[in-house]
Amino acid sequence: MPLYIDFHAKMPSVPQEALNEMRKEIGKVGPQGVTSVEAVFTKDGQAYCLSEAPNPDAVCRAHETKGLKLEKGDVHEITARLT
Numbered sequence: 001m002p003l004y005i006d007f008h009a010k011m012p013s014v015p016q017e018a019l020n021e022m023r024k025e026i027g028k029v030g031p032q033g034v035t036s037v038e039a040v041f042t043k044d045g046q047a048y049c050l051s052e053a054p055n056p057d058a059v060c061r062a063h064e065t066k067g068l069k070l071e072k073g074d075v076h077e078i079t080a081r082l083t
Contacts, residue, residue, distance in 0.1 A: 001052040003037070003078040004059050006070055008047040034062035050078075 014022075022039060029035050037050040053059045056075040063070045 001035070001054065003081065004051050004053055004056060004075050005078055006049045006051070006059055006063070006075045008049075008068065008070070008074070011041065011045050011047045011068075013045075014041065030062055031065040032058040032062040034058050 019041075022036075026036050026038065032053070034051050034053040037052060039047060039049045041047045049059075049063075051059050051062070053062070056072055056077070059075045060070045060072055
């Protein structure tokens with residue numbers, strides 16, 4: 001399954017309880033067949049999400065089910081991962 005990274009320029013303030021719930025979803029197949037691999041948040045209110053998904057549209061639709069708007073241009077396919 002292809003791997004994608006997406007970028008949120010400005011995330012709303014995310015309470016610790018919501019972060020704990022997001023953490024529980026890592027590694028599980030969710031809406032649109034998207035599996036969350038990792039998410040990171042910056043102190044400036046930005047966020048990056050790493051997901052396995054069938055295509056970029058699925059990543060956008062999965063985020064929309066959680067109330068997070070993503071444009072297709074915010075989602076990029078990963079071609080190499082050095083971990």
